[in-house]
Amino acid sequence: MSLMNGRLINVGGRLVSLRWPKVMGILNLTPDSFYAASRMQTEHEIARRANQIVAEGGSMIDVGAFSTRPGAAPVSEEEETERLRRGLAIVRREQPGAVLSVDTFRPDVARMAVEEYGVAMINDVSGGNPEGAFGGTELREGAYRTPGEGDVPPIFAMAARLGVPYILMSSRPSLMSILQECSAKVQLLHSLGVKDIILDPGFGFGKTLEENYAIMHGLEQLGALGLPVLVGVSRKSMVTRLLGCTAGEALAGTTALHAIALMKGAAILRVHDVKEAADCVKLAEALTANSKNLKPKPTA
Numbered sequence: 476m477s478l479m480n481g482r483l484i485n486v487g488g489r490l491v492s493l494r495w496p497k498v499m500g501i502l503n504l505t506p507d508s509f510y511a512a513s514r515m516q517t518e519h520e521i522a523r524r525a526n527q528i529v530a531e532g533g534s535m536i537d538v539g540a541f542s543t544r545p546g547a548a549p550v551s552e553e554e555e556t557e558r559l560r561r562g563l564a565i566v567r568r569e570q571p572g573a574v575l576s577v578d579t580f581r582p583d584v585a586r587m588a589v590e591e592y593g594v595a596m597i598n599d600v601s602g603g604n605p606e607g608a609f610g611g612t613e614l615r616e617g618a619y620r621t622p623g624e625g626d627v628p629p630i631f632a633m634a635a636r637l638g639v640p641y642i643l644m645s646s647r648p649s650l651m652s653i654l655q656e657c658s659a660k661v662q663l664l665h666s667l668g669v670k671d672i673i674l675d676p677g678f679g680f681g682k683t684l685e686e687n688y689a690i691m692h693g694l695e696q697l698g699a700l701g702l703p704v705l706v707g708v709s710r711k712s713m714v715t716r717l718l719g720c721t722a723g724e725a726l727a728g729t730t731a732l733h734a735i736a737l738m739k740g741a742a743i744l745r746v747h748d749v750k751e752a753a754d755c756v757k758l759a760e761a762l763t764a765n766s767k768n769l770k771p772k773p774t775a
Contacts, residue, residue: 481705482642484671486574487595491534493703493742496756499535499576500749501709503564505542505550518565520594524757525566529573531755537598537745538562538588539578541607543680553640556584563592576642580607582633583604589637596673598642600680603628603660631664640671642705646681650693653677657700673743674702679711687713691732694739703742708732710747 482493491497502524502648507630528536540558541550550558559577566575577588580601588594601607605628634641643660645653653676664672674697678687697704708714714728730751737759747754 477674484673484703486598486640487593491574495760496737496741497534497743498531498532498749498752498756499537499705499743499745500531501745501747502525502528502536502538502562502566503542504538504558506542516540516686521562521565522569525569525573528749531749532751532756534712534761535574535576535596535743536566536576537576538566538594539598541579543546543600552581552584555579555581556587559584559588559720560591563588563594567592567601580604580630585630585633586637589639594639597637598644598675599630599634600644600655600675600677601630602644602646602677603631605629614645627663627667631660631667631669634664635667635669638668638670641669642673642675644675644677644680646677648682650676650690650696653690653697654699657702661700661702670737672702674700674706675705675707675745678706678708679713684713684716688717691735694736694741698740705739705743705745706733706736706741707745708736709745709752734759 483490484493502521504521525536538559540562542548559579563575566573574596575588575592575594576596576598577585577594578598578600579585579588580599585597589597606642631641641664643664645656647653647656657674661672676690676694676697676708678690682690691708694704694706709729710722710725714725714732718728719723720728726748729746729748733746733752733755736744737755744752744756
């Protein structure tokens with residue numbers, strides 16, 4: 476168990492400790508995200524979801540307006556920007572002090588979110604790929620390359636310019652390939668001036684069912700990079716395909732994987748179901764505190 480990592484990240488000018496894991500609630504502004512119950516379209520739905528995330532124990536809200544599910548319709552930069560402007564304005568009105576993350580691979584969209592709405596983190600599921608390739612299972616090793624000298628992904632440069640934490644996701648299919656790819660990209664990000672990097676191994680992106688579980692089994696090995704690890708498995712196909720259920724029926728399987736991820740060192744859980752994930756964190760904290768004769772973090 477490696478929950479007590481003591482890491483700090485600069486979020487909106489304040490230091491946030493990842494000594495205890497955090498829960499990041501998902502707020503989708505898309506009409507076609509893979510989990511239908513997560514789609515928030517009206518002002519009332521967006522406001523209710525933002526308030527729900529905070530009330531149920533979410534420390535961060537991840538707002539996205541571009542669906543990355545297989546077969547999703549492409550979204551123009553103009554449409555993504557319009558959706559985010561509308562949604563972020565509502566979230567900021569309802570939760571002015573919330574830590575917000577924007578789920579985008581487009582530099583100018585990220586700049587708008589940070590500069591206009593005080594978004595504190597960039598969550599880039601493309602891993603710096605300017606074409607926005609998200610690593611469907613049909614894409615294998617040869618589909619991705621590590622940036623070479625002088626080859627700087629535009630979103631990397633924008634994260635450096637904005638001075639915000641950057642979530643680096645990998646679509647590679649094995650722990651070793653994730654470590655190799657991310658090691659090079661982390662060096663590049665640091666050289667550009669990005670100080671706070673969070674690693675997302677990319678469950679469900681460019682991986683078979685078996686590869687997803689192999690990565691979860693060895694998740695603690697990602698600690699070799701010295702970065703906080705974000706785990707996003709909520710209601711994904713690695714749960715539904717294995718259990719033979721729908722996304723709507725995948726809460727129990729998701730919660731089981733969240734507990735495993737926490738015991739293997741996850742610092743952030745990106746989730747649809749905030750209360751259940753927050754409960755997992757509380758239980759994991761209690762186990763860790765007991766093993767180290769410490770007091771669990773008091774609940775709010």
